[in-house]
Amino acid sequence: MSLLFAITRRDLLLARRRRVEALLPLGFFIVAAGLFPIGVGPEPQTLRQIAPGVVWVCALLAAMLSVTQMFASDHQDGSLEQMLLAPQPLLTVVLGKVLAHWLSSGVPLVLATPVIGVQFGMGAQAIAILALTLLLGTPVLSLLGAVGAALTLGLRSGAALVFLLVLPLTIPALIFGTGAVVAVEGGQSAQAHLSLLGALLIATALAAPWATAAALRISLD
Template identity: 65%
Template sequence: MNSGFVAVTRRDLRLARRRPVEALLPVVFFLVACSLFPLGVGPESEVLRQIAPGIVWVCALLSAMLSLGSLYGSDYADGSLEQMLVSGQPMVVLVLAKALAHWLMTGVPLILVAPLLGLLFDMRADSIATLTLGLLLGTPLLSLIGGVGAALTLGLRNGAVLILLLVLPLCIPVLIFGAGAVTAVDSGISSAGHFYLLGALLLLTLAGAPVATAAALRISI
């Protein structure tokens, strides 16, 4: 199982290196979308600090959605997904490997650039740290939940639109608790409760999403 997990993760990361434009698209969209809001809202620091958490989280969610269509789509098109199903490896393990690779390609870059966006919105240092920690807990959720949506819409016409309809409602709690943690810090309240809830959601999703994704992939194939 370990060999299959490592092999699929390395394979997806290697394919991402061979397609740098496609791999960097979510990060570029994240930076551009967040950068437009200060230009449209104005330079008032207080307003920017109030809207920053919600804007960053919404843009992070939309950025993660950009690459979900190809999470299993390319493997389905070239027959690699069928080979994974008949390889004898537990499909749940392979699904976890692909979710990890997706998070490393999309979630980790968003976490790394989040402090720069915090400075752009004139956020305080403790708020930036809270935002970064929230993204660290929340972005794996986006990859895991997005994998379920990608598997359910595999091979369907207009699958990208269906992914949005399926995944966005499920990610609303992640947005609420992630942005709420920063708001709590700005208000002088402890953000521990928000992080506990994000951690609980991550554990729950980690236990259920790979099983649901594997079942959806078998149905699609």
């Protein structure tokens, strides 16, 4: 646990020093989602219908902007190789870096969700469910993004490959997240969608760190 917190704290400090890069996903999320009401028009019913999908797609793309840098800087300065040679398990290092990425990129997206929801004219209950789905879904994006970042580590076109590898895997989270909000707006219960999203988070948390650790070893061999 001490190693986990040390890796997380280290990456958060590095993100704080690179504030422009750290705030880029949040800025993209707010600007991209905020442009849709302008482009689609001021019709409230139309905005409420497209809001869940728009917010989730923008959050997904925003998370992918920073996920390629999860291991890149450590790989460039050689510290990632030292982590692999350390006696501590690599799985703990991976979990620490994923946690730091989620805290610096995913949590700000969740906190900005109410502002975006107000722009789309969503009700308070729908905004709350949307924020809850992103709270459950953004860790999935970070975990899956870590796998893609590890597989493409050191490649010239790694960022493009991460998008191609990770985006298809995030479709279930997108479906369950938007489905929960649509169900609430239709007067139905969102429990089923939230349960499926939580199950997806548990399954990803159990499998993705092992796959990321194996991909890192392969990339550095």
